[in-house]
Amino acid sequence: MKKSFALPALLVIAVIYTQKVTAQKAKKKEQTQIAIVTGQQDRLFWANTLYKIAYPVVHNLAEGTLKQNLPLELGPQYYLPVKKVTYLEAVGRxxxxxxxxxxxxxxxxxxxxMRKQMRDELLKGLANAVDPNHPDYLNFRTEGQPIVDAAYxxxxxxxxxxxxxxxxDATTKKRFVEEFKSLRTRKGAYNNWLLFAGLTEGFLLKIGEQHDPARIDFSIRKMKEWYAGDGWYSDGEKFSMDYYNSFVIHSMLVDLLGTLVEKKMAQQQDYDLALQRMIRYSEFLERVIAPDGTYPAFGRSITYRTAAFQALAQTALMEKLPAHILPAQVRCGLTAVMHKMFDGNQNFDSNGWLVLGFNGHQPMVADQYTSTGSLYIATLGFLTLGLPADNKFWTDPAASWTSKKAWSGETLKKDYKVEY
Structure with a gap:
């Protein structure tokens, strides 16, 4: 009996082994297929995702239905007059x-x-935004919050x-200038808000309009004083560990100084130093992207989602990444973040509007100044779409980002503080 069952038993074992090997090969093939994603595929994913986020705001503003359709979801203990601020927040951001x-x-x-449609609708909507007789006329004239979002x-x-x-058109331009100048009747918080006032005045300078040099100068001086070292600014007199260096400080400071240098109102070395500091800070942002595309949800305003990577996206857009950080590894790292955040519909309601939360509907983590309009700052993580499709950021082969290298045993650069 034992001998008669020996051959069938071996056959069974062989079949099981073959099935196991086949399954392993199929899995390996599937993993290989998943891994082979081109930069052009990444780019289309970025474009589709940005379009999905921005479309409800831009389309409704163009159609004159933004105030009618934008949800008014509020963070716990929300304290602002939401209907006076949230619409400008959504549009500016x-x-x-x-x-x-x-x-x-x-x-x-x-x-x-998609891009042309978005641009055409936004231009139409911008005329509506500053037309006092239009139902979607945006409020620049009262409250402090418009200082922030006019700057965006x-x-x-x-x-x-x-x-x-x-x-x-000339009328719309004139109206925007008037709205920007109206902001001077109010003052903001003694922190990153100084840059909002400075940047808006910097834009007026850029287009040859009367501007307030004191607001520009004060914002620059305070940022210099609040530099904490190693690429980090303190947001006001006391340091706080959050993403405001990316949400606001680095990008606005660099672009404001760029305007001032262009108008011969600042020294080139001031701009160069601010840019160096943003480049250094962008190294930290690249390193906080985990191998699976997650990143730490710490500090204020985590509901701003992918805006946490604005400084990195802008550094890549300017093609100023450090030599040891390949453009493709930034593309792949940020793409991984975006897949984690936006592959599902957990961050959108049934009509396509963003919901309060970090990754899902989590209103308990929203700050007391956060409403639905605030969330559209998430678009700032997509700045690198401004590089054309034939740029090496999009055409180079996929590359591992720093934490992925670190956790897989690959070679990576040691990190040290900088002195500038």
Missing amino acids: TMAGLAPWLALPDDVTEEGK VAHAFIRAPKALWEPL
């Missing part, structure tokens, strides 16, 4: 992230068609003047 992408020339690709509007104009500012 959305367009600041869109601007570099919309600045690219038209083309006949799927992405190009101005930042978009600075980032894409030929796409977003120059095409506006």
Whole structure:
């Protein structure tokens, strides 16, 4: 009996082994197929995701239905008059992230068609935004919060003047100038808010309008004083560990100083130093992206999601990454973050609007100044879409980012503080 069952038993073992090997090969093949994603595929994913986020804001503003349709979800203990601030928040923050992408020339690709539609609708909506007789006229004239979000509007104009500012009609341009100047009746917080006032005045300087040099100078001086070292600024007199160096400080300071140098109102070395510090800070941002695309949810305003990577995205956009950080590893790291954050619909409601939370509907983590409009700052993580599709950021083969190298035993650069 034992001998009669020996052969069938071996056959069973062989079949099981073959099935196991086949399954392993299939899994390996599947993993290989998943790994082979081109930069052009990454780019289309970025473009589709940015379009998905921005479309409800831009389209509704163009149609005159933004105030009608934008949800008014509020963080716990929210203390602002939401209807006076949230709409400008949504518009300014959305367009600041869109601007570099919309600045690219038209083309006949799927992405190009989306980009042109987005630009055309935004230009239409911007005229509505400053028309006092339009239902979607945005409030610049009262409350302190508009100081913040007018600066994001101005930042978009600075980032894409030929796409977003120059095409506006004379009346709309005049109205924006008047709205920006109206902000001078109020003062903001004694922290990163100084940069908001400075940047808006910097834009007025850039287009040859009367500006307030004191607001510009004060914002620059305080940022210099608040530099904490190793690429980090203190947000005010006391340091806080959060992403405000990326949400606001580095990008606005560098672009404001760039405008001042252009107008011969600042020294080139001041700009160069601020840029060096942003480059250094961007190294930290690249390193905090975990191998699986997650990143730490610490500090204020984690509901701003991918805006946490604005400084890294802008450094890559400017093609100023340190030599040891390949453009492709930044692309792959940020793509991993975006897949983690936006592959599902957990961050959107049934009508496509962003919901309060970090990765999902988590209103308990929203700050007391956060409403639905605030969330559209997430677009700032997509700035590198402003590089054309044939740039090496998009064409180079996939590369591991630093933490992925570290956790897989690959060679990586040691990290040391800098003295500037």
